[in-house]
Amino acid sequence: MSQVNVASELAERPATQCPDCARTHSLRTLIPSPFQCIIARELMPTASETAAIREFVLETDAEIARRERDINRPRCEVVELRRRAEQHKAILAPIRRVPPEILAEIFLQLADIERFWGRSHNYYNDGEIFEKEYLTRPSLRTAPLIFGQISRKWRAVALSIPSLWNRISLKCTDKKMENNISLCNMWLKRSGALPLFFQFHRLIYFPSDVVSPKLVDDYRVLLRTILPHAKRWRSVDLENFPASSYKVLHDLLPNSVLVLEALSVRYDSREQPALVSTPWAGLHIAPKLRLLDFSSIRGAEIIVGGERPTFPWSQLTHIDVGDCSAYDCLRILGQALTAVACKFAVKHPSPLQHPPVSHSGLRTFKLKYDGDVFLLWSCLTCPLLSTLAIEKQVFSSNISLRGLPSFIARSGATIENFTLDSSSFDDTQFMASLTEMPRLRRLCVLEHGTGTQFTDAVWGSLTSNSPSPLVPDLESLRLEGATGFSHKSVVRMLESRVRTADSPADFVPKLKVVSITIFRNMSQSALSRLMEFEKFGLEIGVDVYSYNEEEEDGSEASDAESESEADGEESDEEDV
Template structure:
């Protein structure tokens, strides 16, 4: 107290001592809150002056100054008392929490129950997402992978108590899944974190995903060394890999993989390797000989390898394959060897000595469909050609004739099939439910095709009788009237299967045909009309005479220009 002014010490002596126990609670006249009766205050000797609002005399003025100094001193003392009480309150709160924790019900939960709680909380916090390599192919299985985040499960369990830390460290299944994002500036900390994580995983199968964000700049040599050290930490656990994804790790690390990767990975089920735009001249992965449980493979580059290096890879076990930057020879070999494959995707960038026209099939992004190829269980078929091939895809109808009995989804984009070949394809897919056609270089949909799809009670069943959804873009060689007649016949039939239609015409429709399309909504058809790409120079319906195909009445003459309406819903 010696450091305070004398008048503060004087007031402190005058003030009543703070109560050590709570006094009876009563409403406060100032704040109206219920709290203990406050200590008495120094009475003012100038109540009469305050009441009369009179100007004090010189003697009273001096006395008032002395009195206000005493009040200020009293305030200073009480502020000190408040600070002391706040500290005492914090200490009492800590003591209360400590003693309540001693008798908390959770302390009586057996360790094995706590371990199960930890597992459930960790599973909730895991990211359910497609592995990095399969974002564009959502047919691949999702994986729940744990990202190491401070103050989140499972790392947070180490921070609560010594007992919880011991329980967390004794449960290997908290640590057998790891999704690690490595940046060049944090790679060193990632090495120690990965080492700690895997050492705690016991003998359980491991799911590991190591991802480095792609950068155009070259990786500094020092950073390359850190990535090599990271692989030296992970590779000794290869015999326990169940899922292993490696993305954007510098190619110069392949030497470490080649030296330390075993020929056998007995429980590996899912392998993904990506180098983005880097060109891999060779890879250690084609030397993998034994992987009896391998089912899913993503690899972004095999076209730089010598022909035949991948021949001994265990393709026969795979059910899901996604291979980028391969040659025609590569994917043909893989298709022949992968007898159990269900979903395949190939990006073909190198041709072979054979004359092949690449197309897209099912999950296969660009695939040559040879006459010898048959897929009896095929349910989804996607044909896409980014560049117009030199010859028509004459082999596609025969392939569908052999394999199309089970196809329910068919997508055709940018191919040179004519309308006759296209109808031959449709006739080979009797169970087709969803049809998606985008015309670019040629016109598959002529009036004859729309008429073959029209439902007529007095004639045999039309093509694809169970069609549920239609997505069509094009229409340079057919009339809108033929389209409208087909849709009306489907929605008014005794067996109305068609529910959803999206039409994007390259020519504008007349007012009357447009109104017919809009009216289909009242019949329960979910129809969307998109005139974004319609030509606006003529703005009129093409006639059947100009097409030379149908006996139906064609709309002709002027029509309102819908060329400026973007994605308008009917």
């Protein structure tokens, strides 16, 4: 008998844990090698032993190959048996007994859940259908494509539900335009006759002033794909398409777009605005259009009040336009009398004067300015305004907001939400504006500009036990910047507006949320003193960005010294 055959004689052992695979099974131990003594003692084999060892190795390798062939067949059989078991288990699964109409409702609910988690409320936030969604490229792992990956029945049900396919959202990359067009065609074919929602956002990784003719043609093909279905458009959201690609609308855009409710067209500022906006001039025959979002109206030859207006301003309720002047804003507001929410980005001077405009329906007004807006504040009146947000470009020149307090006073005391971002206001002008907003409930100030709105004087005016306190109904305060006051003035204000142990029995606090981001040094003791108001039910958050930790104690100490001299209080540490 050969040495390998001798080594193959196996001895049975009880079931135990295998040291190689860590599983419990019966081990069959091989008879030890006849050359074990040479291996253990690391001896040099003789010539005859060397020949025997080589023969043993060859026979062992042959035995390994034979046993691996014998193992492969059971392994394949195990795989087949598992597949068979899963198939028979699937037949008994309760989901197979669900009627198709119930399965369709499940699909719709799952698709709505995915859209909900990807939804971001835009600045209108009025509970209407005009909500933006974060774009994600269609994937086999998400609805609705995932439903076609389970079984033939699921695929048939998914294809029979047009409402799963009437919302088309694509992140367009210049190198994959064929895929984008193919996906768009797929969704259109499966959407039946339902109204269509489009979101096409072109991703620009390396901005260039030169756009190739081929790229323009690709986006024209994408527009041609959706244009035959224009009568079913309900919402169209296009971003960063090459300006020249919109020329295709001149020939193919129908005279009437009867169900369109929202149009959003945003593009690179280096493009020519007229090339983008002029082809949409036919939308004055869009009787249901309510939302218009155009990143630039400069050079669009906008006509309001004429025989052929570029857009149906008189029927719009939500307007968001940029690259305009204060004069353009007044012209639009004078015509768009049904608007309830408007947002403008003013970048150009106003060449002309404008008669006063009183807009009795406007409730939300947001302004981002990089140019003079005095004409707007001096001519506009909004008696029902409840939300006012003003933002200055951080790197723009120091542009004054003169006239804003008079605009607020002229409009009336109805403003409940006020946001001031990167303003050049000083504390006196800021308090003058707050004086005209006695019904204010939510206040947001971002001190990213040259002005400092919040000082100790402002905190003192907000303290409710002071003479004639400002904004007595304040519920929420957000402040970012916070470089011009001492933390003690904040403490006094919070003590007057939060129900503490020392508050009168009939005191009902209105302040609920305070968020402060401080771009200067603050001691840990001062921070702890502010955070103590949490135990009184105030939702407070304080973030401190200390750029020079070595001066942290000194800055707070100087605050404490100045306040001690003014008010006769104890030292900072004793107070905390």
